[in-house]
Amino acid sequence: MASLSFFLIALTSAMIIGKSMAIGYGKVRVPPVFRPSRWSLAHATFYGDETARETMGGACGYGNLFQTGYGTDTAALSTTLFNNGYACGTCYQIKCVNAPACYGVIATVTATNICPPNWSQDSNNGGWCNPPRVHFDMSKPAFMKIAQWKAGIVPVMYRRVPCVRTGGLRFQFQGNGYWLLVYVMNVGGGGDIANMWVKGSKTGWISMSHNWGASYQAFSSLGGQALSFKVTSYTTKQTVIALNAAPSNWRAGMTYKSKVNFR
Ligand SMILES: *[C@@H]1O[C@H](CO)[C@@H](O)[C@H](O)[C@H]1NC(C)=O
Numbered sequence: 001m002a003s004l005s006f007f008l009i010a011l012t013s014a015m016i017i018g019k020s021m022a023i024g025y026g027k028v029r030v031p032p033v034f035r036p037s038r039w040s041l042a043h044a045t046f047y048g049d050e051t052a053r054e055t056m057g058g059a060c061g062y063g064n065l066f067q068t069g070y071g072t073d074t075a076a077l078s079t080t081l082f083n084n085g086y087a088c089g090t091c092y093q094i095k096c097v098n099a100p101a102c103y104g105v106i107a108t109v110t111a112t113n114i115c116p117p118n119w120s121q122d123s124n125n126g127g128w129c130n131p132p133r134v135h136f137d138m139s140k141p142a143f144m145k146i147a148q149w150k151a152g153i154v155p156v157m158y159r160r161v162p163c164v165r166t167g168g169l170r171f172q173f174q175g176n177g178y179w180l181l182v183y184v185m186n187v188g189g190g191g192d193i194a195n196m197w198v199k200g201s202k203t204g205w206i207s208m209s210h211n212w213g214a215s216y217q218a219f220s221s222l223g224g225q226a227l228s229f230k231v232t233s234y235t236t237k238q239t240v241i242a243l244n245a246a247p248s249n250w251r252a253g254m255t256y257k258s259k260v261n262f263r
Helices: 002-023 079-085 140-146
Strands: 040-047 074-078 091-096 106-115 135-139 154-161 170-175 180-185 193-200 205-210 215-218 227-233 239-246 255-257
Touching (some): 040 140, 074 079, 079 106, 079 135, 091 135, 091 140, 106 135, 106 140, 135 140, 170 239, 180 193
Parallel strands (some): 040 135
Antiparallel strands (some): 040 154, 091 106, 091 154, 170 255, 180 215, 193 205, 193 227, 227 239
16 A cells, blocks of 8 residues: 555655656756647637738838738737737737637737727727737738628737747848847747847857847847847747848848747
8 A cells, every 4th residue: 555655655756856847947958849829719710901012011020921921810909918029929829709700710829019008999899909908900811710800899819829830930130230129930849939139250159139029139230241140039038049140241221030939
């Protein structure tokens, strides 16, 4: 009997350790992996038309979403979710609930824009994106996957999910030889970024500051140097290093693809 309870305790501890390894907590050296959050209630509307033209050039700085790979499965987040741009690139599953217009289909979208508050409208009558409301203003093609668009606004269940991306992080450059502004795209896993550093072939790691949306900047003379990036995920705190992501002849306007990504 005594040996049986010892066996059970040992088994239970092994299960607890196994679980902590799986989710990457504690001292076990397993890289954290982003897990879906719980389903919560919110509402969704749409903006623009079926071409999704209005969703281009959003507040995350992804520009033309067809060229940058996000397509039309996108949403603008209310201020509460947008988190001053730190939620750019995060991914959500959204499902219309409790309305005749619902299709019962789950759409997966990436946050590419902000839905700003409009204080001249009541938060429960048009001012859907006013804080503290949690709201998704989806592209019309994405909204049309979950509900009849004529409904205008529908209740939804949503949850954060890992962003599934093909290929590595992409760095789109702006600025000049003395000021580097980098838009980080195609971010997998949590999809979001907390901190970023750049290293020229002649410098150490230089901390970059958050500019707007998904862009980060360094005021340094980095012209003529191959550039590496160190990026930390906002949600999982995981860090990846993209060694020599850009060649020494890098220039503004170009996008450089790395081989690393979050999961
Ligand atoms: C805010 O709401 C008012 C009243 O409906 C509307 O006239 C105005 O265009 C809205 N502003 C924006 C920026 O959407």
